[in-house]
Amino acid sequence: MIIYGVALLSICTLAGLFVGDLLGVLLGVPSNVGGVGIAMILLIFGGSYLSKRGLLAGKTEQGIEFWSAIYIPIVVAMAAQQNVLGALSSGPVAILAGLAAVSISFALVPVLDRLGRKDEVAPEPDAKPVTPATAPVVTPATSSAQR
Numbered sequence: 001m002i003i004y005g006v007a008l009l010s011i012c013t014l015a016g017l018f019v020g021d022l023l024g025v026l027l028g029v030p031s032n033v034g035g036v037g038i039a040m041i042l043l044i045f046g047g048s049y050l051s052k053r054g055l056l057a058g059k060t061e062q063g064i065e066f067w068s069a070i071y072i073p074i075v076v077a078m079a080a081q082q083n084v085l086g087a088l089s090s091g092p093v094a095i096l097a098g099l100a101a102v103s104i105s106f107a108l109v110p111v112l113d114r115l116g117r118k119d120e121v122a123p124e125p126d127a128k129p130v131t132p133a134t135a136p137v138v139t140p141a142t143s144s145a146q147r
Contacts, residue, residue: 044068
């Protein structure tokens with residue numbers, strides 16, 4: 001069986017894990033901070049970007065959709081094996097990072113909603129309905145034979 005989209009998935013996973021390790025070092029937490037989530041976001045944006053540019057074949061796009069769908073159980077499994085007690089005992093940084101991530105996510109919901117509705121144009125409530133301009137009534141010319 002040929003599996004499509006694995007190259008994009010692996011690039012996003014490696015980049016996400018690298019950035020997560022880098023964030024862990026910068027925050028002073030001895031673990032990966034959000035690397036799998038960053039990889040998922042990179043996969044979504046990367047697939048969307050390539051799809052809009054027409055750079056993905058149909059089977060490759062279906063493969064990426066498959067990997068995007070299966071990625072959620074992978075994230076749950078990886079999160080289940082992390083040492084939550086160790087992260088909490090390392091100081092308030094883990095709690096602050098979690099609260100910041102949740103707060104930013106909640107704040108971005110209306111923004112993403114507006115971006116999704118960008119194509120829809122709602123009429124203004126005070127606007128009057130547009131009526132077509134009335135053209136002068138033209139009556140057909142009558143000939144002398146019709147009189």
